Amino acid sequence: MTRGDVTEVTTGECTDLYHVDTGMYDVDAYGAVYLLDAEEPALVDTGIGTHYDRVLDLLEYADVDPEDVAYVVPTHVHLDHAGGAGFLADECENATVAVHANGARHLVDPTRLWEGTKSAVGDQFEFYTEPEPVPEDRIRELEDGDVVDLGDHELRAHDAPGHAPHQHVFHDPANDAVFTADAAGIYVPAIDEVRETTPPPQFDLEQALRDVETIANLDPSTLLYAHFGAQPTDDRLERYEARLTDWVAAVERAQQELGDDDAVVEHFVENTEMDAVWGDRKASAETAMNVRGVLAYLDRKRDD
Numbered sequence: 001m002t003r004g005d006v007t008e009v010t011t012g013e014c015t016d017l018y019h020v021d022t023g024m025y026d027v028d029a030y031g032a033v034y035l036l037d038a039e040e041p042a043l044v045d046t047g048i049g050t051h052y053d054r055v056l057d058l059l060e061y062a063d064v065d066p067e068d069v070a071y072v073v074p075t076h077v078h079l080d081h082a083g084g085a086g087f088l089a090d091e092c093e094n095a096t097v098a099v100h101a102n103g104a105r106h107l108v109d110p111t112r113l114w115e116g117t118k119s120a121v122g123d124q125f126e127f128y129t130e131p132e133p134v135p136e137d138r139i140r141e142l143e144d145g146d147v148v149d150l151g152d153h154e155l156r157a158h159d160a161p162g163h164a165p166h167q168h169v170f171h172d173p174a175n176d177a178v179f180t181a182d183a184a185g186i187y188v189p190a191i192d193e194v195r196e197t198t199p200p201p202q203f204d205l206e207q208a209l210r211d212v213e214t215i216a217n218l219d220p221s222t223l224l225y226a227h228f229g230a231q232p233t234d235d236r237l238e239r240y241e242a243r244l245t246d247w248v249a250a251v252e253r254a255q256q257e258l259g260d261d262d263a264v265v266e267h268f269v270e271n272t273e274m275d276a277v278w279g280d281r282k283a284s285a286e287t288a289m290n291v292r293g294v295l296a297y298l299d300r301k302r303d304d
Contacts, residue, residue, distance in 0.1 A: 001021045001028060001029050001189075001229075002021065002028045002029075003021050003022070003023030003026075003028055003051075003054075004020070004021060004023060004051075004054050004057065005020070005021045006018055006019070006020045006021075006057065006058050006061040006062075007019055007020075007021075007229075009034075009222075009224070009230045011177075011222045011230040011231065011232060012175070012176055012177065012220075012221035012222035012230075012232060013175055013176045013177070013221060013222070014175045014176075014177055014222055014230065015174075015175065016036060016037045016038055016152075016153065016175075017034065017035070017036055017037070017175060017177075017224075017230075018034070018035045018037065018058060018061065018062050019032040019033060019034045019035070019058070019224075019229065019230070020032065020033050020035075020054050020055060020057065020058035020061075021054075021228070022047040022048075022051050022054050022055070023051055023054065024047060024048055024050075024051075024080060024127070025124055025127045025282050025285075026127065026282075027278050027279065027282050029188075029189050029190065029228045029229065030186075030227055030228055030278070030282075031047055031048070031080060031226070031227060031228065032045070032225070032226055032227070032228050032229060033045050033046060033047050033054075033055050033058065033084075034179065034224060035058050035059065035062055035064065036150060036153055036155075036172065037062050037064060038150035038151055038152050038153040039150060039151025039152045039153075040070035040071065040149070040150040040151050041064050041068055041069050041070055041071075041150070042069070042070060042071040042072070042073055042148065042150055042153075042155065043055065043058075043069060043071070043072045043073065043088065043092075043095075044073045044075065044155070044170065044179050044224075045073070045074055045075055045081045045082075045179075045181075045226050046072060046074055046081065046082055046083065046084030046085045046087075046088055047080070047081075047083065047084045048079050048080050048083035048084065048127065048128050048129065049079070049083035049084035049085075049086070049087050049128070049129045049131055049132075050083075050127060050128060050129045052084040052087040052088055052091075055084060055088060056091060066091045066092045066093070067092065067093055067094055068094070069088075069092035069094070069095045070094070070095060070096065070150065071095055071096050071097075071098050071148055071150070071155075072085055072088050072089060072092060072095045072096075072097045072098070073097075073098045073099070073148060073155060073170065074097070074099050074103075074107075075167060075168055075169065075170065075179060075181035075182075075226065076099075076100060076103060076163070076164050076166045076167035076168065076181055076182070077099065077100070077103035077106045077107060077113060077164075077166050078117075078164060078182075078199075079113060079114075079117050079128060079131060080226075081181065081182075081226060082099070082103070082106075082107060082131075083128060083129065083131045084131075085097055085099075085107050085131070085132075085134050086107070086110070086131050086132025086133050086134050087131075087132050089132075089134050089135070089138055090132065095138070096138060096139070096140050097134050097138050097139050097140070098139075098140045098142055098148050098155075099139065099140075099141065099142060099166075100141075100142055100157075100159075100166040100167065100168050101141035101142060101143055102165050102166040103164075103166030104139050104141045106166075107131075107133070107134040107139060108133055108134060108135075108136045108139065109133060110130075110131040110132075110133055113131070114130055114131060116201075120199055120200055120201070120289065121199075121285070121289060122285055122288060122289060123281070123284075123285050124282070124285045124286075124289075142157045142168060143157070144157060144158060144159040144168075145157065145158075148170075152174065153172055153174045153175065154172070154173065154174070155170040155171070155172060155179070156170065156171040156172075156173070157169075157170060158170070158171060158214050158215075158218070159214075160181060160183040160211040160214055160215075161202075161204070161207055161211070162183065162203070162204050162205070162206075162207035162208030162209070162210065162211040163181070163182040163183055163197065163198075163199075163202070163203060163208060163211070164182075164202050165202060167181050167182065167183065167211075168181065169181050169183050169184075169211070169214065169215055171218050171220065175222065176220055176221045176222060177220050177221070177222035177223070177224050177230070178215050178218055178220040178222075178223060178224065179224045179226070180215060180223050180224060180225050180226070181226060182197045182226065182227070183208070183211040183212065183214070183215060184212060184215055184223055184225065184236065184237060184240055185197055185225075185240040185243065185244070186225070186227040186228070187223070187225040187227065187228055187229060187231055187236070188228070188274075188277060189228060189229055190277045191277060193239075194236055194239055194240045194243060195243070195274070196243055196244055196247045196290055197227070197290065198244075198247065198248070198290045198293040198294050198297070199289050199290060199292070199293040200289070200292045200293040200295075200296045201293075201296055203293040203294065203296070203297050204297060205244065205245075205248050205294075205297060208244055209241055209244060209245070212237050212240055212241050212244075215237060216237045220233055221233055223236060223237075247290075247294070248294050248297070248298075251264065251268070251291055251294040251295065251298070252294075252298055254267055254268070255295065255298065261292075261295050264291060264295065265288050265291045265292060265295075268287050268288075268291045269284045269287050269288050269291075272284065272287045274286065274287065
């Protein structure tokens, strides 16, 4: 896939489902927004907002009028998943924005989220657009176990706070699928591998592993990755558990050997293999961000 492409999802038992490649960070096959063309249509995630017009193209492709969208559902409020919420709420004037209760205030007033993103994503920040606020009366706050009823489909919210305390994964029983947010890692189609996503400041390994188990216990046949695309579940959850555990252990070893956090970040940036897929700039920025997230986790763990 390339930026702007729309794909109908037919993996496993999926129907009524599409996604668009938003071209996030000017990288192909990295950021997806999903449309569940149910009786009450819903967009799941929004992208960073920079190319929200591509989400409108997704609606046009599926012959869904923006005014008919019933819900915009960010899986969490990190701006690569919720940065377009305000723009899409404006375009989809009848839509309710359904989001984790822990993150709702940041969509109403995204000031702190915007400032926090600057420090978290480093050089990637230039790809972002300052988010538009979502009117408070357009927001529905979701708790663990809540259901977004779309008529012939539903989205069942399950807390998944290992990546961030405002994250839900959403189970769509009719499609036997789970929208994984960042709880199942980053699926990289070019190499058919799952990679870690461990950004600062709130990554927590033990909870992240429990989140993978949350998805596994739902036993879906299809995983719907925001990064990137629909895939049969197969052994991908087990592979991600192993990947996360090995990744954190590797960062911890490097910290003990090098004794300086900046040197640890530099070590992993210099040795990343993802530049062949994402290009030097994105691979370096992604790696640095994920290392910093693990280092913050290790610091908290030592302080406990």
